[in-house]
Amino acid sequence: MxxxxxxxxxxxxxxxxxxxxxxxxxxxxxxxxxxxxxxxxxxxxxxxxxxxxxxxxxxxxxxxxxxxxxxxxxxxxxxxxxxxxxxxxxxxxxxxxxxxxxxxxxxxxxxxxxxxxNSGSLSQAKLRQVTDYINEQLHQDLKLSEMAAIAQLSPYHFLRLFKQSTTLTPHQYTLQLRIERAKSLLQHSELSIAQIAIRLGFSDQSHFTRCFRRALGMTPKQWQGRSQ
Structure with missing residues (x-):
C-alpha cells in the first residue's frame, strides 16, 4: 500500500x-x-x-x-x-x-x-423547531441533514448540540418518540398493530415489533395485553 x-x-x-x-x-x-x-x-x-x-x-x-x-x-x-x-x-x-x-x-x-x-446546547427556540418537525414527520424517513438545516447548523454540530440538549442522538430521540406514540395507540385506539406500524412510519409490522421489543423487552401484543 x-x-x-x-x-x-x-x-x-x-x-x-x-x-x-x-x-x-x-x-x-x-x-x-x-x-x-x-x-x-x-x-x-x-x-x-x-x-x-x-x-x-x-x-x-x-x-x-x-x-x-x-x-x-x-x-x-x-x-x-x-x-x-x-x-x-x-x-x-x-x-x-x-x-x-x-x-x-x-x-x-x-x-x-x-x-x-466546548460545551453548548441548542437554543430553546431551535430545539422546539426541530422537535416539532420530528413530531409532525414521524411517518417519514427523517434525515439528519434536514434537521440540521432547520437548526441552521452543520450535521456534525447539530448532532453534538442535539445530544447535549436531550442526552439522546436524533435517531434515539425519534425512535423513543415513536415507541411512546405506539404505546398510546396500542392502549387507546382500535387500530391493529399493523395499522399502528404504518401510521408511525415503520416499514412493516415485523420491523415495528423488533424495535418495540428491543426498547421494552416485549412485543406490542404482549404490552397491549398487560396494559388492558
Whole structure:
C-alpha cells in the first residue's frame, strides 16, 4: 500500500485505512471474509471543514495491524441497517457516517484537527423547531441533514448540540418518540398493530415489533395485553 509492502496475520476486527487515490493490493493464502466500507472524500471535507482546511484533509494509510472497536461497531451496524432497511434508515445511517468521519479525522488525519470540546446546547427556540418537525414527520424517513438545516447548523454540530440538549442522538430521540406514540395507540385506539406500524412510519409490522421489543423487552401484543 502506497509503495510499502507488509506481510501480516489477519484477525477478526482488524481495520485497514486506505485513503482515496492510494494504490494498494492484497493477497491471501486461505479463505477469508471481510467488509469494505467506501466513503466519499467530500463527507470528510464537509464534517471537518470547521477545523481543517479542506485541501489538507487527508487520511494516513494504515495496514490492518490491529482493531478499532468504534469503526468495527459502525461497520457492523451500517451493514445490518443496509440489509434490513425500513424507517429510520436515513437518520441512523447519517448519524453513523458523521460519527465515523469525526473518528477518522480525530485519529487518522495527516493534519491534526483542532476539534473544539466546548460545551453548548441548542437554543430553546431551535430545539422546539426541530422537535416539532420530528413530531409532525414521524411517518417519514427523517434525515439528519434536514434537521440540521432547520437548526441552521452543520450535521456534525447539530448532532453534538442535539445530544447535549436531550442526552439522546436524533435517531434515539425519534425512535423513543415513536415507541411512546405506539404505546398510546396500542392502549387507546382500535387500530391493529399493523395499522399502528404504518401510521408511525415503520416499514412493516415485523420491523415495528423488533424495535418495540428491543426498547421494552416485549412485543406490542404482549404490552397491549398487560396494559388492558
Amino acid at each position: 502506497d509503495g510499502k509492502r507488509q506481510q501480516q496475520p489477519r484477525h477478526v476486527g482488524d481495520i485497514a485505512i486506505i485513503p482515496a487515490g492510494t494504490a494498494h493490493r492484497c493477497s491471501w493464502d486461505t479463505p477469508v471474509q471481510f467488509v469494505v466500507l467506501a466513503m466519499e472524500p467530500t463527507l470528510l471535507q464537509q464534517v471537518g471543514q470547521d477545523w481543517v482546511n479542506p485541501d489538507q484533509i487527508e487520511l494516513t494509510p494504515r495496514f490492518a495491524t490491529g482493531p478499532d472497536a468504534l469503526i468495527q461497531s459502525i461497520i457492523y451496524t451500517l451493514k445490518a441497517e443496509a440489509e434490513i432497511g425500513g424507517i429510520g434508515s436515513h437518520l441512523l445511517m447519517d448519524s453513523l457516517k458523521t460519527t465515523l468521519a469525526i473518528h477518522l479525522l480525530r485519529h487518522y488525519c495527516t493534519t491534526k484537527p483542532n476539534l473544539s470540546n
